[in-house]
Amino acid sequence: MNGPKREIIAMILAGGQGSRLKDLTKTNAKPAVEFGGKYRIIDFTLSNCTNSSIDVVGVLTQYQPFTLHCHIGIGTAWDLDRTKGGVYILPPHTNDSGGNWYKGTADSIYQNMNFVELFSPEYLLVLSGDHIYTMDYQEMFKFHKEKKADVTIACIEVPIQEASRFGIMNTKEDGRIYEFEEKPKHPKNNLASMGIYIFNWDKLKRYLKEDAKDEESAHDFGKNIIPKMLKGGEKLFAYRFKGYWKDVGTVESYWEANMDLLNEECKLDEPSCILDLYNEETKVYTSSIAYPPQYIAPCAKVKKSMVVEGCSIWGEVYNSVLSYNVYVGQNAKVISSVLLSSASIEDGAIVENAIVCSGARVTKGCKVIGKPGKIAVVSENKKVTSDIIISE
Amino acid sequence: MLTNYLGIVSLTENESKLKSLTATRPLASIPIFGRYRVIDFVLSNLVNAGITNVGILAPTKSRSLIDHVGTGKPWDLNRKVDGLYIFNYSYEPPSISDIKLLKSNMEFLLRSRKEMVIFASSYMICNIDFKDVAKFHEESGADVTVVYKKITNEDEHFFELPTLMIDQNLNVIGVGKNIGRRTTVNISLDMFVLSKEFLIDCILTCLENGNCIMFRDFIYKNVQNINLKAYEFKGYVGCINSISSYFKVSMDMLNVDIQRELFSEERPIYTKSNDSPPTRYFSTCEVENSFISNGCLIAGKVKNSIISRGVVIEKDAIVENSIIFSKCIIKSGAILKNVILDKNVVIDENATLIGHNKNPLVMEKQSFINLSQLKEVKRV
Numbered sequence: 001m002n003g004p005k006r007e008i009i010a011m012i013l014a015g016g017q018g019s020r021l022k023d024l025t026k027t028n029a030k031p032a033v034e035f036g037g038k039y040r041i042i043d044f045t046l047s048n049c050t051n052s053s054i055d056v057v058g059v060l061t062q063y064q065p066f067t068l069h070c071h072i073g074i075g076t077a078w079d080l081d082r083t084k085g086g087v088y089i090l091p092p093h094t095n096d097s098g099g100n101w102y103k104g105t106a107d108s109i110y111q112n113m114n115f116v117e118l119f120s121p122e123y124l125l126v127l128s129g130d131h132i133y134t135m136d137y138q139e140m141f142k143f144h145k146e147k148k149a150d151v152t153i154a155c156i157e158v159p160i161q162e163a164s165r166f167g168i169m170n171t172k173e174d175g176r177i178y179e180f181e182e183k184p185k186h187p188k189n190n191l192a193s194m195g196i197y198i199f200n201w202d203k204l205k206r207y208l209k210e211d212a213k214d215e216e217s218a219h220d221f222g223k224n225i226i227p228k229m230l231k232g233g234e235k236l237f238a239y240r241f242k243g244y245w246k247d248v249g250t251v252e253s254y255w256e257a258n259m260d261l262l263n264e265e266c267k268l269d270e271p272s273c274i275l276d277l278y279n280e281e282t283k284v285y286t287s288s289i290a291y292p293p294q295y296i297a298p299c300a301k302v303k304k305s306m307v308v309e310g311c312s313i314w315g316e317v318y319n320s321v322l323s324y325n326v327y328v329g330q331n332a333k334v335i336s337s338v339l340l341s342s343a344s345i346e347d348g349a350i351v352e353n354a355i356v357c358s359g360a361r362v363t364k365g366c367k368v369i370g371k372p373g374k375i376a377v378v379s380e381n382k383k384v385t386s387d388i389i390i391s392e
Numbered sequence: 393m394l395t396n397y398l399g400i401v402s403l404t405e406n407e408s409k410l411k412s413l414t415a416t417r418p419l420a421s422i423p424i425f426g427r428y429r430v431i432d433f434v435l436s437n438l439v440n441a442g443i444t445n446v447g448i449l450a451p452t453k454s455r456s457l458i459d460h461v462g463t464g465k466p467w468d469l470n471r472k473v474d475g476l477y478i479f480n481y482s483y484e485p486p487s488i489s490d491i492k493l494l495k496s497n498m499e500f501l502l503r504s505r506k507e508m509v510i511f512a513s514s515y516m517i518c519n520i521d522f523k524d525v526a527k528f529h530e531e532s533g534a535d536v537t538v539v540y541k542k543i544t545n546e547d548e549h550f551f552e553l554p555t556l557m558i559d560q561n562l563n564v565i566g567v568g569k570n571i572g573r574r575t576t577v578n579i580s581l582d583m584f585v586l587s588k589e590f591l592i593d594c595i596l597t598c599l600e601n602g603n604c605i606m607f608r609d610f611i612y613k614n615v616q617n618i619n620l621k622a623y624e625f626k627g628y629v630g631c632i633n634s635i636s637s638y639f640k641v642s643m644d645m646l647n648v649d650i651q652r653e654l655f656s657e658e659r660p661i662y663t664k665s666n667d668s669p670p671t672r673y674f675s676t677c678e679v680e681n682s683f684i685s686n687g688c689l690i691a692g693k694v695k696n697s698i699i700s701r702g703v704v705i706e707k708d709a710i711v712e713n714s715i716i717f718s719k720c721i722i723k724s725g726a727i728l729k730n731v732i733l734d735k736n737v738v739i740d741e742n743a744t745l746i747g748h749n750k751n752p753l754v755m756e757k758q759s760f761i762n763l764s765q766l767k768e769v770k771r772v
Contacts, residue, residue: 284667
């Protein structure tokens with residue numbers, strides 16, 4: 001089997017647990033967590049690939065992959081069900097020398113070098129399956145070729161006080177990176193890596209092979225490969241991205257990213273302020289479910305919210321994001337919350353600053369109240385029968 | 393499951409009273425209930441009963457129908473064996489005849505390994521379990537079974553449809569027309585169960601005698617010679633045969649009981665997905681008693697209405713008792729009451745459109761003529 005040659009193919013890292021998302025990723029890999037009403041987190045990356053005309057996409061999975069595999073299927077939702085190319089799910093596997101889990105992001109690519117070679121690409125696009133953004137990778141690819149770079153890393157300006165959470169790049173005027181610090185205590189600037197890399201495949205291959213032999217290495221792109229390439233004198237460039245981008249690593253940032261979708265103060269000349277789900281050119285695709293339209297009952301109030309098909313709303317919903325088939329009963333109140341598919345908020349219940357996972361029920365009159373910075377989470381299929389109030 | 397059945401959907405339907413809604417599309421692909429098309433209901437009913445082989449006898453101007461149905465994927469009808477077939481009128485003379493269309497595509501019937509047929513139209517909207525109808529038919533030993541619904545003539549929406557005279561043994565002994573004189577009548581839902589052999593016999597007899605061009609007319613005219621049984625359907629039926637009936641049936645969806653019956657979890661209604669984003673409700677919006685699809689941006693007032701995908705309702709606009717098709721834009725200050733807006737209509741600022749609650753005002757579908765218009769619509 002030999003795929004037709006491609007200039008560039010994409011590999012999406014989707015094997016991580018995302019343990020800081022706690023209950024949200026108990027039975028589910030982070031890229032398969034529901035987001036923004038009808039999507040799952042990986043939809044953004046997969047749709048970006050399709051919208052950027054990248055038609056060979058490998059998805060590296062490992063942690064709790066069932067939902068993720070079901071969701072991706074053969075890639076139909078993203079037009080990635082192709083006769084030649086398309087989407088490939090790449091779980092860890094055994095071979096003649098035994099079997100290995102993916103030990104790190106770089107190791108997962110190393111273990112699938114044969115897959116990449118099938119398409120004999122000159123460039124490899126490495127993506128994370130757990131970021132929320134829309135981006136045309138072709139623009140970045142053009143930049144990579146113009147700069148004759150060995151590696152291009154997409155980066156975005158973050159608030160300086162948050163910079164120590166990211167890989168920070170120190171660049172020269174022309175964008176060339178002279179220093180890369182993974183999660184520095186005292187960041188020198190606020191240019192953070194978005195975890196999107198374009199590599200010259202031949203160069204990367206060499207570094208992956210060397211890194212595989214290095215027993216000290218964590219086999220991670222940010223921690224090991226990038227510093228080694230810098231040290232080796234390769235040409236690394238930073239590509240500045242101006243749109244909306246969010247790493248939904250924690251329960252709080254996941255909740256915030258959902259709330260960002262509801263921002264009404266945003267101006268159009270400030271593209272980093274809001275994710276535009278309504279732009280046809282950067283449309284986000286997902287595998288849809290056959291539900292009837294949403295029903296807003298006579299007594300209901302819905303304001304500053306996002307609602308999806310199959311929802312039935314009889315109570316009040318403010319500043320919230322509702323996924324498929326959610327029920328909000330009479331006199332129930334949902335404020336600044338994220339309700340995932342088939343969640344049910346029964347009559348008179350109150351949910352505020354909370355995330356209610358799929359299939360969970362908040363029974364009649366119960367309260368689930370968190371606060372910004374301490375979001376209350378009701379886990380999947382849980383039945384809440386007494387108040388959950390986070391006061392501290 | 394009806395593994396020995398094939399479905400035939402005959403779209404030779406009366407469109408004369410649907411005015412501009414059928415100007416560019418057949419009745420079967422009129423958008424309805426926000427995200428559906430009329431044909432979705434019969435197709436879903438067939439596949440929910442386990443039928444995997446469906447032939448659609450399509451009328452002319454079927455672009456929109458074929459675009460919607462495609463390869464039949466939403467209904468799982470994209471099969472290697474059996475699956476979906478669409479039979480279009482092409483070089484045949486334009487007289488609408490499902491008999492002729494079946495004759496010229498006889499291969500479909502002969503090649504299929506299925507021995508039984510469910511023959512239906514699309515304009516009767518309901519969620520019916522065809523397994524029950526088939527069971528009734530097989531147990532009764534009849535040549536043909538027709539499905540009917542007992543209605544009271546208080547509403548005017550089943551006018552001019554065939555009515556069945558039925559004896560105690562559920563034999564149909566006569567077929568008439570509903571002219572509204574009787575308080576209760578048995579309306580034929582134009583759904584038949586019969587064997588393939590009997591269907592082929594009907595087609596050949598029609599062609600030989602030359603007196604019927606429609607299958608259903610042949611059955612109704614020959615009740616004396618055919619062992620025709622009637623099966624009563626007790627659920628909700630919405631009949632789409634005029635603008636006013638379309639308006640009424642659409643508004644029925646604001647009744648939660650009807651909504652739950654039609655969109656039952658047990659027998660879902662499938663449709664082509666459009667990948668629309670969620671609908672955004674802005675701080676300034678006021679929405680009550682409405683059925684709203686994905687992809688809308690709502691900042692104005694919406695009451696008792698059905699809103700399709702991708703509709704924009706600006707701040708201070710008012711939409712009441714109306715049906716808005718996809719991608720319409722209702723600008724600030726506009727007032728709409730008892731209106732049906734077909735696709736892509738843009739209502740200017742402060743415009744007022746008011747129809748009658750039984751006879752709504754219909755705005756024809758707009759096609760984009762130039763690029764600047766398209767741009768204006770895309771970015772809000």
